[in-house]
Amino acid sequence: MALYERARLRRRGDTDRQESDRSFAELMAKYPDANATGMAIAERALFSGFRNNTSDVEKYYDLLRRNENFLNVVTDRGVEAMPNIEYYLALQYLRQGNPDNALTLVESLEKNYPNSRLFTGRFGSGQRWQPASQVIPELRQELESLR
Numbered sequence: 001m002a003l004y005e006r007a008r009l010r011r012r013g014d015t016d017r018q019e020s021d022r023s024f025a026e027l028m029a030k031y032p033d034a035n036a037t038g039m040a041i042a043e044r045a046l047f048s049g050f051r052n053n054t055s056d057v058e059k060y061y062d063l064l065r066r067n068e069n070f071l072n073v074v075t076d077r078g079v080e081a082m083p084n085i086e087y088y089l090a091l092q093y094l095r096q097g098n099p100d101n102a103l104t105l106v107e108s109l110e111k112n113y114p115n116s117r118l119f120t121g122r123f124g125s126g127q128r129w130q131p132a133s134q135v136i137p138e139l140r141q142e143l144e145s146l147r
Helices: 002-007 017-030 034-048 052-064 081-095 099-112 132-147
Strands: 117-122 127-131
Touching: 002 017, 002 034, 017 034, 034 052, 034 081, 052 081, 052 127, 081 099, 081 117, 099 132, 117 132, 127 132
Parallel strands: none
Antiparallel strands: 117 127
16 A cells, blocks of 8 residues: 555645656556556546646556456546546547547447546536436537548
């Protein structure tokens, strides 16, 4: 747990990034299948998403996908990682005009995470979290508009 805590990224800048990265690498090497490792990967993916760093989100998403222990990982803040990462990536692919990659993720959300809550960040509507079942039709509509 101490290693996991050192590997975590903090939003307020109270983390020594180099120490965090070293601890993260050690966590990955020593405990590749541990839930704490999955949580650390998930947090880094979500943190990267908030920073609009899509390439890092993709990297961490691939790490999570490769380990079946991590497919349903939930962060310390109670966020289901995989559906929220897939939603973020689907939106990014739609914005980039890449409907094929977006479709793969939308289909995964429909199949694997239809009851999950997704962070949509809709500040004006007051609905920052929505059920995937409500968001998926909107994604499908955007997909259709690209085709």
